[in-house]
Amino acid sequence: MQKTRKIRVLIAKPGLDSHDRGAKVVARALRDAGMEVIYTGLRQTPEQIVETALQEDVDVIGLSILSGAHKTLFPRIMELLKKQGLTDVLVFAGGIIPEEDLSELKKEGIKEIFGPGTRTETIIQYVLNNLPKRD
Amino acid sequence: MFDDKKISQVRKERERWEQTTLPNWIKQCKERKSEFRNTSDIPIKRLYTPEDTEKLDYLEDLGFPGEYPFTRGVHATMYRGRFWTMRMFSGFGTSEQTNKRFKYLLKEGETGLSIAFDYPTIMGYDSDHPMGRGEVGICGVAVASLKDMEALLEGIPLDKVTTSMTINGPAAILLAMYVAVGDKQGVPREKLGGTTQNDNLKEYFAQKLCIYPPKPSVKLTTDIIEYCTRHLPRWNPISISGYHIREAGANAVQELAFTLYDGITYVESTLDRGLKVDDFAHRLSFFFASHNDFFEEVAKFRAARRLWAKLMKERFHAKNPRSMWMRMHIQTSGCTLTAQQPLNNIMRTTIQALAAVLGGTQSLHTNSFDEALCLPGEQAVRVALRTQQIIAHESGAANTIDPLAGSYYIEALTNEMEEKAMEYIQKVDDMGGAIAAIEKGFFQKEIADSSYKYQREVDEKKRVIVGVNDYKIEEEKLPIELLRIEPKVEKEQVANLQKLRRERDNRKVEEALSKLRRSAEKDENLMPPIIEAVKAYASLGEVCEVLRQIYGEYKELIVI
Numbered sequence: 052m053q054k055t056r057k058i059r060v061l062i063a064k065p066g067l068d069s070h071d072r073g074a075k076v077v078a079r080a081l082r083d084a085g086m087e088v089i090y091t092g093l094r095q096t097p098e099q100i101v102e103t104a105l106q107e108d109v110d111v112i113g114l115s116i117l118s119g120a121h122k123t124l125f126p127r128i129m130e131l132l133k134k135q136g137l138t139d140v141l142v143f144a145g146g147i148i149p150e151e152d153l154s155e156l157k158k159e160g161i162k163e164i165f166g167p168g169t170r171t172e173t174i175i176q177y178v179l180n181n182l183p184k185r186d
Numbered sequence: 187m188f189d190d191k192k193i194s195q196v197r198k199e200r201e202r203w204e205q206t207t208l209p210n211w212i213k214q215c216k217e218r219k220s221e222f223r224n225t226s227d228i229p230i231k232r233l234y235t236p237e238d239t240e241k242l243d244y245l246e247d248l249g250f251p252g253e254y255p256f257t258r259g260v261h262a263t264m265y266r267g268r269f270w271t272m273r274m275f276s277g278f279g280t281s282e283q284t285n286k287r288f289k290y291l292l293k294e295g296e297t298g299l300s301i302a303f304d305y306p307t308i309m310g311y312d313s314d315h316p317m318g319r320g321e322v323g324i325c326g327v328a329v330a331s332l333k334d335m336e337a338l339l340e341g342i343p344l345d346k347v348t349t350s351m352t353i354n355g356p357a358a359i360l361l362a363m364y365v366a367v368g369d370k371q372g373v374p375r376e377k378l379g380g381t382t383q384n385d386n387l388k389e390y391f392a393q394k395l396c397i398y399p400p401k402p403s404v405k406l407t408t409d410i411i412e413y414c415t416r417h418l419p420r421w422n423p424i425s426i427s428g429y430h431i432r433e434a435g436a437n438a439v440q441e442l443a444f445t446l447y448d449g450i451t452y453v454e455s456t457l458d459r460g461l462k463v464d465d466f467a468h469r470l471s472f473f474f475a476s477h478n479d480f481f482e483e484v485a486k487f488r489a490a491r492r493l494w495a496k497l498m499k500e501r502f503h504a505k506n507p508r509s510m511w512m513r514m515h516i517q518t519s520g521c522t523l524t525a526q527q528p529l530n531n532i533m534r535t536t537i538q539a540l541a542a543v544l545g546g547t548q549s550l551h552t553n554s555f556d557e558a559l560c561l562p563g564e565q566a567v568r569v570a571l572r573t574q575q576i577i578a579h580e581s582g583a584a585n586t587i588d589p590l591a592g593s594y595y596i597e598a599l600t601n602e603m604e605e606k607a608m609e610y611i612q613k614v615d616d617m618g619g620a621i622a623a624i625e626k627g628f629f630q631k632e633i634a635d636s637s638y639k640y641q642r643e644v645d646e647k648k649r650v651i652v653g654v655n656d657y658k659i660e661e662e663k664l665p666i667e668l669l670r671i672e673p674k675v676e677k678e679q680v681a682n683l684q685k686l687r688r689e690r691d692n693r694k695v696e697e698a699l700s701k702l703r704r705s706a707e708k709d710e711n712l713m714p715p716i717i718e719a720v721k722a723y724a725s726l727g728e729v730c731e732v733l734r735q736i737y738g739e740y741k742e743l744i745v746i
Contacts, residue, residue: 067305067321069394072435072521075634075746076641082746092742093394094309096317118305119561119671123320149560149668167525167558168654170645 068118080171226439234594255495258588265584271549277302277327281337302326312727322676335363348379355397357384381422391629393430402737413713432475435637443610467509476538485599487545515549516542527653531555630745
């Protein structure tokens with residue numbers, strides 16, 4: 052049997068906010084769970100995030116934002132992903148995102164949004180169970 | 187604090203108790219854990235006795251309030267004279283909106299202002315910069331020019347109210363705008379009171395809102411300290427901050443040690459300017475977090491004061507006792523707030539605020555219960571402020587000074603926190619100082635490890651967080667009002683800034699910016715040319731851009 056490659060995850064921080072505690076904990080937990088994790092660092096533009104996703108050939112993108120700018124930045128990221136043909140990448144998000152924004156963001160193609168207090172195990176399981184099928 | 191004979195009696199009796207009374211009880215009721223530890227990983231004993239304070243010398247280690255080593259407080263009367271300053275961090279939307287919130291808070295009994303700026307302002311970008319799309323006025327108020335600052339402080343007498351500004355990279359610019367508004371109000375500069383956070387070092391490993399590389403950033407911090415020492419005697423030029431270090435995931439000992447080390451670095455950089463330690467050290471102020479473990483926090487605040495006093499006396503040979511005092515602002519811990527059952531956050535904040543008061547703070551911000559969900563609404567802010575007022579007026583905690591002193595546990599823990607912090611300080615000394623430690627990623631790695639450890643403990647339920655990993659309920663609709671910033675705020679702010687750029691005297695702006703550039707190239711103190719530039723209505727982004735061209739931009743060192 053052919054050896055399957057490690058799951059490749061990009062953890063990205065769009066926008067100007069610098070609350071990276073959650074993003075780093077999630078990055079480390081996914082890495083400890085055996086995935087290949089690339090963390091972008093802070094203050095990435097949507098263009099930079101999509102470019103990194105493309106270059107790194109990732110299966111999954113986790114977006115973290117706590118500044119409240121998700122309504123501006125998330126749709127832009129999704130639009131650029133589409134433009135690059137990265138429609139099979141699983142995108143999830145986390146941070147401080149009011150409940151009433153969830154359905155709108157999911158419509159944009161963000162598959163799941165994890166709020167404060169989420170166990171890292173929940174996120175690991177989510178990624179494993181929803182991994183896009185690839186050739 | 188006891189004579190040897192008494193201590194040996196206590197020891198004998200304690201051993202007897204452990205062999206006779208205790209085992210029967212443990213047999214009937216096993217202890218909840220085999221080992222108890224606080225967040226700093228210090229083991230907590232079952233019982234503390236006079237044995238644990240055996241070596242404590244009252245006069246040397248505790249002394250009296252208002253005197254070296256200030257363990258019991260920096261003022262001789264503490265809260266019997268005057269309560270701590272109740273200072274609520276606030277800012278959102280436009281200057282006009284925040285001005286209204288300031289006036290509301292002052293009317294409700296707040297005693298000092300504290301400005302939260304939005305991310306573009308904090309990062310030194312104008313409101314119309316592409317990096318700021320969707321962020322203008324969201325997490326704080328947008329201040330792009332002196333015009334905005336004038337509107338923000340409209341009707342607030344700067345000779346009566348003191349103002350704290352959470353600003354670091356562009357601190358000199360915001361301070362310059364504040365000075366300019368004071369000049370317009372006719373307030374003499376020696377009467378302007380307040381604080382600029384201006385602690386750039388912690389940005390590289392904690393708050394991470396850095397613009398320039400570490401060295402020029404420390405230069406800017408030092409410019410403000412030097413300028414204030416000479417011209418703004420009532421201004422605290424810096425608030426050396428542990429809060430963000432803690433929120434980024436550090437434990438209490440790390441918060442204490444890293445903050446004091448940053449303090450040491452600023453003292454050194456200011457001494458390098460030729461100032462004497464007793465000229466400026468009394469104006470250095472500090473900022474800590476108050477987290478959940480009540481006794482650990484109280485011990486941390488007391489240890490911080492004593493350790494700083496010793497450092498100032500022994501390491502920097504200060505002579506004036508005021509150079510050795512540590513005045514502090516405390517904020518209850520934002521990262522302990524939960525999105526689940528948000529009303530529970532009121533209790534968390536109350537316990538943390540009480541620790542701050544029993545720890546002897548000079549100023550306090552209490553978080554609002556809705557902050558894990560959104561910006562605080564008016565009702566939530568009021569409850570947070572009322573929490574402080576209840577502690578002040580109803581709890582009795584403010585009626586005597588340092589009431590937990592002499593507790594075997596508190597004194598033992600205070601000693602232990604101080605010792606462990608001192609070990610870190612020596613380690614960073616050996617590494618070659620704070621900037622070297624940042625460049626090696628030392629602080630970053632220490633914090634990332636503590637943060638991950640804490641999260642593992644929560645995930646594995648070794649640490650219970652009520653409502654999150656235990657005592658969960660089917661959530662009802664949130665009993666809170668969400669504060670939303672309308673998208674039109676950004677549009678209006680951008681339009682106003684562009685109008686200003688058209689209408690101001692652009693020749694004057696150019697001249698002021700060239701002057702600033704020349705000063706920066708000559709490595710002069712930049713406060714005077716920055717004051718001149720903001721008075722000509724140069725924007726915040728324009729001033730920062732001049733400095734970006736000279737100093738370059740910081741590139742984040744990523745440590746997971």
